Amino acid sequence: MKRYEQLAEELASSIRTGLMKLGDRLPSVRQVSASRGVSASTVFEAYYLLEARGLIRARERSGYYVTAGGTSLPPEPGTACSYDATSLPVEVSELVFSVLASVTTREVVPLGSAFPSPLLFPLPRLARSLAYGANTMDPWSTVDDITPGNAALRRQIALRYLADGVHVQPDDIVITNGALEALNLSLQAVTKPCDCVIVESPTFYGALQALENLGLKAIEVPSSPRDGIDLGLLAQVLEMHRAAACWLMTNFQNPLGSLMPEEKKRALVSLLAAHEVPLIEDDVYAELYFGKKRPLPAKAFDQFGLVLHCSSFSKSLAPGYRLGWAIPGKFRQSVSRLKLMRTLAVAAPIQEGISDYLAKGGYDRHLRQLRHALSQQQISLATAVLRHFPFGTRATRPEGGYFMWVELPPGIDSLLLQRDASAAGISIAPGPMFSARASFKNCIRLNYGHPWTPEFDKAIATLGRLATIQLANAKMAPEAHVPALRRDDAIRRV
Amino acid sequence: MKRYEQLAEELASSIRTGLMKLGDRLPSVRQVSASRGVSASTVFEAYYLLEARGLIRARERSGYYVTAGGTSLPPEPGTACSYDATSLPVEVSELVFSVLASVTTREVVPLGSAFPSPLLFPLPRLARSLAYGANTMDPWSTVDDITPGNAALRRQIALRYLADGVHVQPDDIVITNGALEALNLSLQAVTKPCDCVIVESPTFYGALQALENLGLKAIEVPSSPRDGIDLGLLAQVLEMHRAAACWLMTNFQNPLGSLMPEEKKRALVSLLAAHEVPLIEDDVYAELYFGKKRPLPAKAFDQFGLVLHCSSFSKSLAPGYRLGWAIPGKFRQSVSRLKLMRTLAVAAPIQEGISDYLAKGGYDRHLRQLRHALSQQQISLATAVLRHFPFGTRATRPEGGYFMWVELPPGIDSLLLQRDASAAGISIAPGPMFSARASFKNCIRLNYGHPWTPEFDKAIATLGRLATIQLANAKMAPEAHVPALRRDDAIRRV
Numbered sequence: 001m002k003r004y005e006q007l008a009e010e011l012a013s014s015i016r017t018g019l020m021k022l023g024d025r026l027p028s029v030r031q032v033s034a035s036r037g038v039s040a041s042t043v044f045e046a047y048y049l050l051e052a053r054g055l056i057r058a059r060e061r062s063g064y065y066v067t068a069g070g071t072s073l074p075p076e077p078g079t080a081c082s083y084d085a086t087s088l089p090v091e092v093s094e095l096v097f098s099v100l101a102s103v104t105t106r107e108v109v110p111l112g113s114a115f116p117s118p119l120l121f122p123l124p125r126l127a128r129s130l131a132y133g134a135n136t137m138d139p140w141s142t143v144d145d146i147t148p149g150n151a152a153l154r155r156q157i158a159l160r161y162l163a164d165g166v167h168v169q170p171d172d173i174v175i176t177n178g179a180l181e182a183l184n185l186s187l188q189a190v191t192k193p194c195d196c197v198i199v200e201s202p203t204f205y206g207a208l209q210a211l212e213n214l215g216l217k218a219i220e221v222p223s224s225p226r227d228g229i230d231l232g233l234l235a236q237v238l239e240m241h242r243a244a245a246c247w248l249m250t251n252f253q254n255p256l257g258s259l260m261p262e263e264k265k266r267a268l269v270s271l272l273a274a275h276e277v278p279l280i281e282d283d284v285y286a287e288l289y290f291g292k293k294r295p296l297p298a299k300a301f302d303q304f305g306l307v308l309h310c311s312s313f314s315k316s317l318a319p320g321y322r323l324g325w326a327i328p329g330k331f332r333q334s335v336s337r338l339k340l341m342r343t344l345a346v347a348a349p350i351q352e353g354i355s356d357y358l359a360k361g362g363y364d365r366h367l368r369q370l371r372h373a374l375s376q377q378q379i380s381l382a383t384a385v386l387r388h389f390p391f392g393t394r395a396t397r398p399e400g401g402y403f404m405w406v407e408l409p410p411g412i413d414s415l416l417l418q419r420d421a422s423a424a425g426i427s428i429a430p431g432p433m434f435s436a437r438a439s440f441k442n443c444i445r446l447n448y449g450h451p452w453t454p455e456f457d458k459a460i461a462t463l464g465r466l467a468t469i470q471l472a473n474a475k476m477a478p479e480a481h482v483p484a485l486r487r488d489d490a491i492r493r494v
Numbered sequence: 495m496k497r498y499e500q501l502a503e504e505l506a507s508s509i510r511t512g513l514m515k516l517g518d519r520l521p522s523v524r525q526v527s528a529s530r531g532v533s534a535s536t537v538f539e540a541y542y543l544l545e546a547r548g549l550i551r552a553r554e555r556s557g558y559y560v561t562a563g564g565t566s567l568p569p570e571p572g573t574a575c576s577y578d579a580t581s582l583p584v585e586v587s588e589l590v591f592s593v594l595a596s597v598t599t600r601e602v603v604p605l606g607s608a609f610p611s612p613l614l615f616p617l618p619r620l621a622r623s624l625a626y627g628a629n630t631m632d633p634w635s636t637v638d639d640i641t642p643g644n645a646a647l648r649r650q651i652a653l654r655y656l657a658d659g660v661h662v663q664p665d666d667i668v669i670t671n672g673a674l675e676a677l678n679l680s681l682q683a684v685t686k687p688c689d690c691v692i693v694e695s696p697t698f699y700g701a702l703q704a705l706e707n708l709g710l711k712a713i714e715v716p717s718s719p720r721d722g723i724d725l726g727l728l729a730q731v732l733e734m735h736r737a738a739a740c741w742l743m744t745n746f747q748n749p750l751g752s753l754m755p756e757e758k759k760r761a762l763v764s765l766l767a768a769h770e771v772p773l774i775e776d777d778v779y780a781e782l783y784f785g786k787k788r789p790l791p792a793k794a795f796d797q798f799g800l801v802l803h804c805s806s807f808s809k810s811l812a813p814g815y816r817l818g819w820a821i822p823g824k825f826r827q828s829v830s831r832l833k834l835m836r837t838l839a840v841a842a843p844i845q846e847g848i849s850d851y852l853a854k855g856g857y858d859r860h861l862r863q864l865r866h867a868l869s870q871q872q873i874s875l876a877t878a879v880l881r882h883f884p885f886g887t888r889a890t891r892p893e894g895g896y897f898m899w900v901e902l903p904p905g906i907d908s909l910l911l912q913r914d915a916s917a918a919g920i921s922i923a924p925g926p927m928f929s930a931r932a933s934f935k936n937c938i939r940l941n942y943g944h945p946w947t948p949e950f951d952k953a954i955a956t957l958g959r960l961a962t963i964q965l966a967n968a969k970m971a972p973e974a975h976v977p978a979l980r981r982d983d984a985i986r987r988v
Contacts, residue, residue, distance in 0.1 A: 097831055106634060118633035130843055131625030139612035140600060142814025177671050177837040184836050193687055193709065209835045215687065320636025320842035337591055341703045342678050343671040343837065348814035349624055350841050 003038060004045035005292065008053075011046065015055050015066055026056060026064040052368075053290050053399075054375045067379050074386045077394035077407035077443075079224040085237050087196040087217040090436045092208040099433055102422045109459040112418070112427030114254075116402050116449025118319050120373055122366050126318055126353065129361055133352030141352065146345035148336050149175025149325070153355035157325060160358075164293070166300045174326045174336050175346050179284045179312035182326035182335075184210050185342070186308035187245065189334035190278045191216055195244035198237060200229050202405075202434035202443070204254040204282065207247050211436075218436040219243065225396040225405055228253060228260035231267060238275045245278045251295045252285035255434050255445035256405045257398025262296055269301040278331065281309045284324075287316040287367055289400040290375040305329030313354060315402075316370070317363060322346070323354050373451070374402050380452035381460070388464030390471055402449030408467055411474040412442040420466045426459045497532060498539035499786065502547075505540065509549050509560055520550060520558040546862075547784050547893075548869045561873050568880045571888035571901035571937075573718040579731050581690040581713045584706040584930045590699045593927055596916045603953040606912070606921030608748075610896050610943025612813050614867055616860050620812055620847065623855055627846030635846065640839035642830050643669025643819075647849035651819060654852075658787070660794045668820045668830050669840050673778045673806035676820035676829075678704050679836070680802035681739065683828035684772045685710055689738035692731060694723050696899075696928035696937070698748040698776065701741050705930075712930040713737065719890040719899060722747060722754035725761055732769045739772045745789045746779035749928050749939035750899045751892025756790055763795040772825065773801045778818075781810040781861055783894040784869040799823030807848060809896075810864070811857060816840070817848050867945070868896050874946035875954070882958030884965055896943030902961055905968040906936040914960045920953045 001009070014020045027035075029043045036043075047064055050056045057067040099112065141150070148154070154170035161168035176182040183206070191197065193215035199207050201220035211218050221237055223229045229248055237243070250260040250268075260268070272279050283297045299309035308331055312324030323346060328335040357363065378397070381404055385395050392409035408414070414430035421428050429447075431440025450456065495503070508514045521529075523537045530537075541558055544550045551561045593606065635644070642648070648664035655662035670676040677700070685691060687709035693701050695714035705712050715731055717723045723742055731737070744754040744762075754762070766773050777791045793803035802825055806818030817840060822829040833839075851857065872891070875898055879889050886903035902908070908924035915922050923941075925934025944950065 093831065093835070097834070100834075106638075113637075115637055118636045121633075123631070123633050123636075124629070127625070127628035127631070127843070130628045131621070134621035134624045135618070137617070137621070139615075139617050142612045142617075143607075143609055144600075145814065177841075178839075180835075181837045206835075213832070213835050320639065320839070322837070322839055322841045337587065338707070340591070340594075341587070341674075341700075341707050343675045343816070345672075345814070345816055347671075347816040347841055347844050349621070349847075350844065353843075 004042045007046040008049040020066050022066055024066045052372050052375050054379045074395040077225050079222050087219045090208050090212040090218050096205045096433055109426045111446045112429040113447045120370055129357035130353030133356045134349040137352045141348045145348040145351050147339045150351035153351045156355055156358035172327050176324045178314055178322045179310045179324040182310035182324045185335045185338045186280045186326055188338055189331045191244040196241050198243045198246040200248050202255055202440050205433045225256045225258050228258045243277050245280055247280040249282045250298045252398055252401030255403050257396045257401050257403050259399050265298045266301045269298050273304050273306055279307045283311045284315050285401040291399055321350055377448040377452050381448040384457050384460040388461045390468050404446045406444050408442045410442055411471055414444045424462050498536045501540040502543040514560050516560055518560045546866050546869050548873045568889040571719050573716050581711040584702050584712050586702040590927055603920045605940045606923040607941045614864055623851035624847030627850045628843040631846045635842045639842040639845050641833045644845035647845045650849055650852035666821050670818045672808055672816045673804045673818040676804035676818045679829045679832045680774045680820055682832055683825045685738040690735050692737045692740040694742050696749055696934050699927045719750045719752050722752045737771050739774055741774040743776045744792045746892055746895030749897050751890045751895050751897050753893050759792045760795045763792050767798050767800055775801055775803045777805045778809050779895040785893055871942040871946050875942040878951050878954040882955045884962050898940045900938050902936045905965055908938045918956050
């Protein structure tokens with residue numbers, strides 16, 4: 001552990017134990033530097049790290065203040081839910097599309113959006129790399145860069161994995177149109193229609209749509225907002241069903257924000273390998289960590305080539321560029337051929353441009369700024385939710401990404417809430433979008449991927465008011481508003 | 495008809511009737527201008543048109559010469575084939591991928607390639623538009639440009655259709671990752687696994703792979719090298735089978751190069767509409783016409799929204815940019831949603847860049863040059879084939895595109911020829927790639943989309959020699975080399 005990390009750890013501990021409380025001013029950099037005998041830059045780095053982790057925040061010209069602590073954030077939700085291990089066909093698309101359609105205009109406050117603000121990304125710098133790439137591109141790249149993709153780009157991507165301690169070769173990588181295509185192709189490579197696929201509950205609706213698209217059945221396994229899928233239940237399901245694949249997110253899962261610890265990832269990979277079940281790993285949020293380093297993917301523990309790891313630059317660098325990739329292990333040829341058959345290739349100039357940016361664009365510097373912004377925005381959202389949402393509301397505190405999962409008191413119908421919110425110019429992502437059973441009726445996913453403005457604070461206040469009204473109505477006419485599926489009874493606490 | 499077109503028609507007629515023969519020098523521009531009383535520019539335009547149609551060619555500083563005529567090109571092949579209207583599952587991919595894998599290095603003479611030379615395209619000018627588009631792009635375009643796609647780009651595409659006499663609105667268009675994605679999505683929108691789909695015989699192998707990918711069965715209907723699918727047989731098939739869709743190319747079909755006349759297109763659309771069978775129209779080569787104007791697509795005659803028209807800029811403007819579109823008629827929402835589920839969007843900078851190019855890049859000027867180059871290259875290839883290929887060889891004379899379909903004498907095994915050619919550093923596309931039944935054993939598709947060089951002439955000579963050797967061997971040991979499927983017996987002449 002470096003000096004500044006040690007210092008940050010000590011200060012974080014003081015905040016956790018309550019020695020320093022919410023709103024307390026931290027000692028000045030000069031004071032700490034003198035009292036500890038460390039350089040000012042070490043103190044700055046420690047403060048910067050604490051800020052990135054959401055524990056303190058700088059106020060202009062007045063120093064650093066504690067912004068988090070035992071009581072300043074909403075309590076955390078538990079793991080879902082009324083557990084049911086039967087498989088079922090997926091038909092979530094109508095709901096998903098109707099919700100997505102309500103987010104398309106810019107006037108709407110995008111709390112339900114799946115995307116972070118494009119203003120947080122180095123689009124002008126990327127445009128320069130793109131112009132350079134397109135201009136200097138060998139005309140034959142238009143042929144050479146077809147699937148598996150541009151060799152220099154694949155090398156840059158492999159180098160990042162290597163730096164993070166994941167052994168990946170350029171030839172292991174297949175470039176795709178965003179992670180979504182990588183995931184769809186991976187799923188198709190390991191399944192045939194009517195197969196069962198294990199997903200988390202709740203899960204990213206894109207996974208449910210991919211299953212629906214390929215005529216697959218879903219088996220939902222509860223996932224904890226803290227550390228991901230329940231391995232005990234997963235083991236049971238693997239005994240009960242012949243699953244063709246398991247699809248999950250190990251790092252900052254959408255919608256929960258959960259982060260699976262390394263040891264659990266290792267156990268997950270060997271559990272699935274013991275059943276010879278391929279793991280489709282959606283790892284698009286890994287670079288958005290607030291902690292010390294990029295959490296390893298499950299791919300890092302893959303000994304048999306059974307992990308089909310998928311990621312992209314859409315959430316970390318280049319929204320709208322649609323550049324993703326698969327590292328499909330022993331299914332590489334299948335994924336590559338499916339890609340050739342479905343979309344042939346990713347645009348050559350895009351590949352050349354991103355490759356140029358990775359080589360010299362300052363990706364790591366951008367990522368530090370982005371992580372910092374997201375962690376700050378999380379605190380703003382959590383603070384607003386605590387202030388405005390009805391008593392009994394719980395919310396996750398992800399250690400990365402830009403989604404907060406909010407569990408409102410039982411009795412709330414998030415689909416109704418979504419309709420009311422939409423009428424008030426606010427989008428939210430209602431819980432039932434994230435489940436083949438339309439569970440999580442009283443949950444919503446909120447996006448904190450946008451620079452925090454008073455508009456967001458106002459929107460959260462409005463949502464809180466709408467929820468409170470709904471609860472009051474439910475109490476007055478309980479038979480009409482109590483959710484059909486009571487899931488809170490069965491909640492197990494983490 | 496304009497003056498210069500009239501003049502060109504008269505001269506073409508003189509060539510057809512044999513009044514002017516191969517190698518004859520045409521009267522000089524000044525002579526014609528004086529004798530006909532037309533301006534020199536009118537004569538130039540007429541000569542240019544004849545050159546584009548492959549009838550004459552300029553020699554530097556010595557005027558124009560007749561390059562085509564009754565006897566200067568190989569005879570045309572007839573329509574396939576031993577006709578069998580049963581449906582069957584498709585398993586062509588192994589063959590296709592093994593052939594494609596043999597084309598990947600630049601050292602190979604690319605007669606088997608599916609792509610034209612990238613050197614024929616305005617890549618530097620496109621790079622400028624791309625740089626401009628990426629630089630001036632509103633950051634929110636990364637969200638706004640997701641499927642159905644950038645509004646300005648869809649408007650530009652619609653305007654081109656309108657100019658060509660096809661009534662298309664921007665909102666009818668869904669932007670895709672190349673035509674290949676548009677076709678795959680269109681096919682998925684109108685079928686479910688195990689359905690039967692009617693395709694041409696021979697057909698583009700991408701269509702067969704798309705069927706295979708979705709678990710569909712193919713019904714092959716013979717197609718004429720001159721004017722496309724046999725409507726009589728199609729009508730019979732429609733009576734016999736409940737087809738979920740019909741997939742074909744009406745303009746410069748791959749691999750035949752056939753062009754369906756307008757009246758036949760109209761009849762095709764109404765025949766399919768009478769059976770309520772959607773038509774998936776792959777129209778990627780339409781802009782590469784050598785005649786007077788863009789041939790209309792079948793979409794132009796679509797009254798009920800049953801034609802899913804697909805195209806792209808990959809063959810006409812921007813290879814490697816992967817920008818295509820679907821105009822799916824009444825299946826627009828299905829195609830759009832499938833696109834959102836599979837790949838979400840096309841890269842925003844690519845959409846912005848192409849849109850900018852279309853608005854001010856000089857597309858039509860580029861197209862004129864491209865068409866001229868392709869028509870000249872066709873003559874070079876046809877001349878070489880006539881000179882070097884064994885007696886009895888037939889070859890198509892497409893009025894557009896860059897593929898020639900060559901029917902070698904019976905007894906030739908094009909898969910063997912492909913293997914021998916590959917060893918000699920030459921790629922070809924063997925006939926069985928283009929059929930679910932692996933028919934067309936003695937046919938190959940040759941690409942004339944590359945500037946003609948002595949290297950190509952040499953390659954054609956080598957191919958001719960290899961074919962001649964194969965024929966000689968076949969005569970010496972007929973039992974070993976006569977194709978299992980004798981299809982020449984059943985050939986019907988157009």
